[in-house]
Amino acid sequence: MKCPPSLTALFWGGVSGLGFAPYHITPLSLISFAWLYKSLFTSAHRFRQGWCFGFGQAFACLYWVYEPLTIHWPRFAALIPVALLLLPGYIGFYAGITTSLQRFFPSWGKGPLLFATQWTLAEWGLGHFLTGFPWTLAGYTWNRPFSILQVAAYGGIYSLSFLTVLLGALLGEAWHRRVAGGGRPILAAGLLFSIAYGGGSWRLSTVTYRQEASPLFMRLVQGNIPQEIKWHPALREQHLKTYLRLSRSSAGKVPLIVIWPEAALPFLFTEASGLAEFLGRFLEPGQILITGAIRREKEEERNSLLAIEATGHICALYDKQHLLPFGEYIPFGNFLPIRCVAQGLGLKDSSPGTEEPYWNLPKGPALIPSICYEIVFPHDFPFAQHRGTWLLNVSNDAWFGDSPEPHQHAQIGRFRAIEAGVPLVHVTNTGKTGIFSALGEEIVTLPLFTMGIKDSVLPPCTQKPPPFSYCGTVPLMLILGLIALILHCSARKRETPYP
Numbered sequence: 029m030k031c032p033p034s035l036t037a038l039f040w041g042g043v044s045g046l047g048f049a050p051y052h053i054t055p056l057s058l059i060s061f062a063w064l065y066k067s068l069f070t071s072a073h074r075f076r077q078g079w080c081f082g083f084g085q086a087f088a089c090l091y092w093v094y095e096p097l098t099i100h101w102p103r104f105a106a107l108i109p110v111a112l113l114l115l116p117g118y119i120g121f122y123a124g125i126t127t128s129l130q131r132f133f134p135s136w137g138k139g140p141l142l143f144a145t146q147w148t149l150a151e152w153g154l155g156h157f158l159t160g161f162p163w164t165l166a167g168y169t170w171n172r173p174f175s176i177l178q179v180a181a182y183g184g185i186y187s188l189s190f191l192t193v194l195l196g197a198l199l200g201e202a203w204h205r206r207v208a209g210g211g212r213p214i215l216a217a218g219l220l221f222s223i224a225y226g227g228g229s230w231r232l233s234t235v236t237y238r239q240e241a242s243p244l245f246m247r248l249v250q251g252n253i254p255q256e257i258k259w260h261p262a263l264r265e266q267h268l269k270t271y272l273r274l275s276r277s278s279a280g281k282v283p284l285i286v287i288w289p290e291a292a293l294p295f296l297f298t299e300a301s302g303l304a305e306f307l308g309r310f311l312e313p314g315q316i317l318i319t320g321a322i323r324r325e326k327e328e329e330r331n332s333l334l335a336i337e338a339t340g341h342i343c344a345l346y347d348k349q350h351l352l353p354f355g356e357y358i359p360f361g362n363f364l365p366i367r368c369v370a371q372g373l374g375l376k377d378s379s380p381g382t383e384e385p386y387w388n389l390p391k392g393p394a395l396i397p398s399i400c401y402e403i404v405f406p407h408d409f410p411f412a413q414h415r416g417t418w419l420l421n422v423s424n425d426a427w428f429g430d431s432p433e434p435h436q437h438a439q440i441g442r443f444r445a446i447e448a449g450v451p452l453v454h455v456t457n458t459g460k461t462g463i464f465s466a467l468g469e470e471i472v473t474l475p476l477f478t479m480g481i482k483d484s485v486l487p488p489c490t491q492k493p494p495p496f497s498y499c500g501t502v503p504l505m506l507i508l509g510l511i512a513l514i515l516h517c518s519a520r521k522r523e524t525p526y527p
Contacts, residue, residue: 041084061196347381
């Protein structure tokens with residue numbers, strides 16, 4: 029019995045999802061893209077074929093989206109099927125658009141080039157439209173070899189997505205042709221991989237670093253407080269004492285900066301009178317505490333990041349700007365009849381901040397702060413205008429339990445470090461807390477679900493910013509858009525069958 033094409037596409041989409049963290053079986057992603065490209069030659073329903081593949085990939089990668097709903101199980105149980113189906117269905121739409129627009133050519137090179145170009149443009153659209161969700165980009169399937177990751181320094185993560193899909197499409201072209209010219213696409217794929225690998229290796233061997241006069245010594249604190257009890261009124265003081273105890277532990281060198289994760293303070297900051305002064309008393313003179321906190325300003329709740337000095341003075345403040353849909357605000361809540369449902373479930377809208385994401389603290393090098401999900405947007409970091417010497421991302425991944433989400437979150441942040449040529453400090457409540465170098469190397473890490481600290485010197489940034497940090501994603505998208513336009517214009521009105 030022959031398997032229906034839609035189920036086959038779902039299967040191969042799911043297989044491609046194994047390329048993402050924590051599995052990183054990149055060859056499976058390449059083979060899956062090869063199958064998808066090959067299947068389009070005979071598919072009578074290309075949009076459906078692409079949608080099913082995209083749904084399967086997103087479901088395999090993002091099945092953990094239901095985890096926050098299980099924390100308050102009775103209240104949100106009915107929404108679990110919606111969460112599991114709605115997001116993959118939406119992401120699948122972009123894959124369906126890509127496959128429905130595919131055209132074929134008598135020569136073997138133009139078809140794979142058009143497919144990879146359109147897929148990358150669709151990923152860019154996924155990262156921007158309706159506030160964007162660029163989580164399942166094909167480029168994130170690479171974890172090794174390390175040289176390949178450096179492609180992101182030149183064109184960002186979207187350039188690595190383009191490379192990934194083009195390699196898969198070339199293999200699909202060879203798969204389709206088999207004997208009749210199938211060797212040429214394989215040779216082209218090998219040459220393309222060799223060029224990318226060589227370029228990355230050259231960067232690794234020639235990069236130089238900016239030397240700081242006084243390297244920044246910091247402490248990362250992972251409290252490992254389960255989300256189920258985080259805001260329990262009777263346990264809030266205990267949670268705060270846990271973070272204070274970890275911050276002051278050991279008799280070694282005193283860190284200049286201590287960093288707590290997103291919403292580490294189990295109080296509404298603006299309603300806890302004297303909290304900043306209280307925290308300052310636990311700091312050494314000249315020391316700075318950076319912590320996440322929920323605060324209220326003009327009756328609006330904000331997800332914030334604060335830098336507090338030993339005097340209790342708040343020397344820097346950042347409010348999260350890119351809010352999480354359905355988690356921190358209700359999309360189209362003023363137009364669709366879902367706000368009343370959300371309020372009935374106890375969901376509240378947060379307000380986005382307006383401050384520029386750039387901190388120049390009294391001590392230590394400048395940095396670019398971000399909170400949680402903001403790190404997934406490569407276009408949100410103004411590297412060319414204000415290039416801080418490090419990136420800071422705080423998060424609370426306890427919402428997602430023992431799932432792939434913390435691994436994927438850290439992997440995504442790793443590419444922001446490569447794109448900017450600066451180290452990333454990633455601090456979470458339950459893991460994976462760690463530091464990535466300016467080349468994406470994992471310097472230190474705290475395992476999932478462990479309470480502890482990591483003391484480390486901040487790695488240096490590169491002497492010269494990578495090309496991507498000057499121009500961002502726009503030039504690559506313009507080039508790809510032009511390529512797609514030229515290929516569509518040159519395509520025959522009736523698709524020419526392959527020999």
